[in-house]
Amino acid sequence: MSQSVQGSQLRKIVARAVQQWIWSPSVDVGRRSLHKNVKRPVIVNKRSTDILHDPWFNKGTAYPLAERDRLGLRGLLPPRIMTFDQQYERFMGNFRSLEKHTKDGAEDMTALAKWRILNRLHDRNETLYYRVLISNIEQFAPIIYTPTIGLVCQRYSGLYRRPRGMYFTARDRGEMMSIVYNWPSTQVDMIVVTDGSRILGLGDLGVQGIGIPIGKLDLYVAAAGINPQRVMPVMIDVGTNNQALLDNPQYMGLQHTRIEGDDYISLIDEFMEAVFTRWPNVIVQFEDFQNKWAFKLLQRYRNQYRTFNDDVQGTAGVALGGLLGAVRAMGKPMEDLVKQKIVVVGAGSAGLGVVNMVKSAMQRLLGGHSSETHKKAIDQFWILDKDGLVTKARDNLASDVEQYAREVEESEGSGSLKDGATLLEVVQKVKPDVLLGLSGVGGLFTQQVLEAMKESGCPRPAIFPLSNPTANAECTAKEAFQHAGPNIVFASGSPFRDVDLGGGQTGHSNQGNNMYFFPGIGLGTLMAGAHHISDGMLHAAAEELAAIMTPEQLEEGIIYPAVSRIREITARVAAAIVKEAVKEDIAEGYRDTDIKELRRLVQDDAVLLKYIEDHMWMPDYSPLVYPHV
Numbered sequence: 001m002s003q004s005v006q007g008s009q010l011r012k013i014v015a016r017a018v019q020q021w022i023w024s025p026s027v028d029v030g031r032r033s034l035h036k037n038v039k040r041p042v043i044v045n046k047r048s049t050d051i052l053h054d055p056w057f058n059k060g061t062a063y064p065l066a067e068r069d070r071l072g073l074r075g076l077l078p079p080r081i082m083t084f085d086q087q088y089e090r091f092m093g094n095f096r097s098l099e100k101h102t103k104d105g106a107e108d109m110t111a112l113a114k115w116r117i118l119n120r121l122h123d124r125n126e127t128l129y130y131r132v133l134i135s136n137i138e139q140f141a142p143i144i145y146t147p148t149i150g151l152v153c154q155r156y157s158g159l160y161r162r163p164r165g166m167y168f169t170a171r172d173r174g175e176m177m178s179i180v181y182n183w184p185s186t187q188v189d190m191i192v193v194t195d196g197s198r199i200l201g202l203g204d205l206g207v208q209g210i211g212i213p214i215g216k217l218d219l220y221v222a223a224a225g226i227n228p229q230r231v232m233p234v235m236i237d238v239g240t241n242n243q244a245l246l247d248n249p250q251y252m253g254l255q256h257t258r259i260e261g262d263d264y265i266s267l268i269d270e271f272m273e274a275v276f277t278r279w280p281n282v283i284v285q286f287e288d289f290q291n292k293w294a295f296k297l298l299q300r301y302r303n304q305y306r307t308f309n310d311d312v313q314g315t316a317g318v319a320l321g322g323l324l325g326a327v328r329a330m331g332k333p334m335e336d337l338v339k340q341k342i343v344v345v346g347a348g349s350a351g352l353g354v355v356n357m358v359k360s361a362m363q364r365l366l367g368g369h370s371s372e373t374h375k376k377a378i379d380q381f382w383i384l385d386k387d388g389l390v391t392k393a394r395d396n397l398a399s400d401v402e403q404y405a406r407e408v409e410e411s412e413g414s415g416s417l418k419d420g421a422t423l424l425e426v427v428q429k430v431k432p433d434v435l436l437g438l439s440g441v442g443g444l445f446t447q448q449v450l451e452a453m454k455e456s457g458c459p460r461p462a463i464f465p466l467s468n469p470t471a472n473a474e475c476t477a478k479e480a481f482q483h484a485g486p487n488i489v490f491a492s493g494s495p496f497r498d499v500d501l502g503g504g505q506t507g508h509s510n511q512g513n514n515m516y517f518f519p520g521i522g523l524g525t526l527m528a529g530a531h532h533i534s535d536g537m538l539h540a541a542a543e544e545l546a547a548i549m550t551p552e553q554l555e556e557g558i559i560y561p562a563v564s565r566i567r568e569i570t571a572r573v574a575a576a577i578v579k580e581a582v583k584e585d586i587a588e589g590y591r592d593t594d595i596k597e598l599r600r601l602v603q604d605d606a607v608l609l610k611y612i613e614d615h616m617w618m619p620d621y622s623p624l625v626y627p628h629v
């Protein structure tokens with residue numbers, strides 16, 4: 001045997017030993033042994049009531065007799081042993097009964113009651129919770145995610161029962177590197193972090209924003225199959241500028257205004273260093289940071305760590321996928337994206353993220369990145385913020401917005417539009433193909449604006465009120481179809497019901513939400529073992545998302561898949577991410593799949609997809625063993 005073979009074997013043995021150590025049994029739920037139908041046990045370090053009170057290992061009434069003996073549970077549970085299926089049916093029966101009894105109640109109260117019943121299950125038995133969530137994702141996503149999660153965050157201090165996630169504050173300066181070891185999991189794959197400064201379209205909710213990382217990570221488990229023991233929601237409490245919260249005696253966060261400037265940045269730096277020191281392969285998703293910090297932090301960390309900003313990059317990917325679908329729904333090839341006149345209302349982290357990615361996609365379609373294609377691409381955008389149309393006449397424009405500022409009083413095409421022109425004026429003059437809202441302001445797409453879209457001359461205008469939660473959407477689905485006509489393509493950030501257009505016609509209401517994208521970014525990056533998340537990876541994933549819809553669906557105005565398909569979609573988005581990371585040579589491999597093996601896997605789409613799907617966690621009870629040493 002040659003030296004090099006011996007060396008590579010040795011490396012493999014060491015790598016395996018490290019894997020086994022990382023995959024400590026207490027976190028490796030549900031792996032099957034090589035013998036069919038025999039599940040490997042999970043070694044736990046607790047027994048008796050301690051295990052009943054641990055939601056990771058609690059099985060409620062489903063512990064088999066032998067396990068009740070092993071774990072000292074005999075006599076502590078009702079005698080009948082239920083199956084996982086029976087437990088599932090019991091929960092769903094209770095849920096349906098709640099639905100029936102609250103159907104005539106106030107909508108908000110009903111939604112909160114549903115969240116409570118799910119949250120209690122989450123706190124009690126994680127395995128059953130995720131089974132319920134995965135099996136009914138379309139029904140439950142609006143509760144654990146937007147819109148209900150917005151309501152939950154607004155009331156979090158009152159709703160709080162048990163801790164979930166980690167909290168870091170300025171008081172922890174110099175200590176974060178140690179504090180991070182308080183987290184009970186030996187391995188964390190995904191962190192979603194917020195500072196609570198811009199929660200959905202609801203503004204600064206301070207520490208109560210923790211509901212968002214929790215909801216996003218629920219989707220990581222449900223959609224991407226990340227093991228729930230390997231996710232960590234994080235709140236960095238730097239204070240709040242929301243006076244109502246500061247005045248609220250029940251508010252659970254620090255009672256001072258937000259830390260700013262270098263003090264703020266150094267705190268986030270310390271957090272990043274701490275989590276990447278303990279878990280070097282973790283992926284950190286920034287979520288709902290106010291615009292002021294979102295881009296700065298993304299630029300600061302994106303080449304150094306495995307990190308991305310969901311509002312900037314996730315929203316952009318999902319919007320690009322939707323726009324490509326809308327172009328195809330017009331009966332045109334995807335390449336015609338470059339000809340679309342796009343009005344974007346909202347020049348914040350989400351709005352600019354979208355514009356940047358769509359502009360870049362246009363440049364690629366125009367033959368590559370050059371000053372000429374840049375000019376051609378930016379000419380397709382009209383951007384409005386709270387002060388109306390953004391033009392070069394504005395003072396103190398941030399450089400990321402400035403490039404999209406229109407010339408003042410353009411004589412051609414858009415007629416004469418002044419700085420600060422209203423949305424109605426812009427739509428009437430520009431006659432856009434696409435109207436996209438990321439302003440956080442409900443009702444901005446008024447009847448007049450929507451009627452002006454109808455007059456735009458576009459055979460199939462795209463109307464995307466993407467702001468969340470529901471009350472903050474720029475218009476409802478009904479309003480859009482009613483005023484802009486039955487032929488529009490509609491997508492909103494929070495779900496609306498399809499609209500009955502009469503005569504057997506349905507106006508399809510798509511949900512254009514980054515939930516179709518971020519779980520795949522995280523999963524793909526994890527499985528690729530990519531050093532960082534490149535623009536190329538995000539573009540490839542957006543194109544994959546756009547390619548999922550069939551021509552028949554697009555013809556009907558369906559540009560995003562049903563939420564019930566979210567696992568399948570996420571696997572495909574993740575596969576696109578892995579492929580591109582390998583192509584760009586920034587992938588290192590995942591667990592015992594080294595880069596050589598990964599290169600082989602990406603040769604065949606079906607093989608790669610199966611590989612990804614096989615690594616997705618599914619909720620199931622594993623035998624539990626308490627070692628007597």
Ligand SMILES: NC(=O)C1=CN([C@@H]2O[C@H](COP(=O)(O)OP(=O)(O)OC[C@H]3O[C@@H](n4cnc5c(N)ncnc54)[C@H](O)[C@@H]3O)[C@@H](O)[C@H]2O)C=CC1
Nearest residue numbers: 200201291347348349350385386439440467468493513514
């Ligand atoms: N559907 C989805 O997947 C996503 C939706 N969003 C939603 O987008 C909204 C905005 O998020 P960010 O960009 O992060 O917020 P942001 O605070 O960074 O930006 C908001 C922008 O809207 C502008 N604006 C405010 N009032 C306006 C008005 N009356 N007319 C025109 N523009 C106005 C502001 O000047 C600013 O440019 C939120 O409601 C959020 O929930 C964000 C990320 C993903």
Ligand SMILES: CC(=O)C(=O)O
Nearest residue numbers: 200288311468513514
């Ligand atoms: C969906 C999302 O990320 C937001 O509204 O902020």
Ligand SMILES: [Mg+2]
Nearest residue numbers: 287288310311
């Ligand atoms: Mg967000």
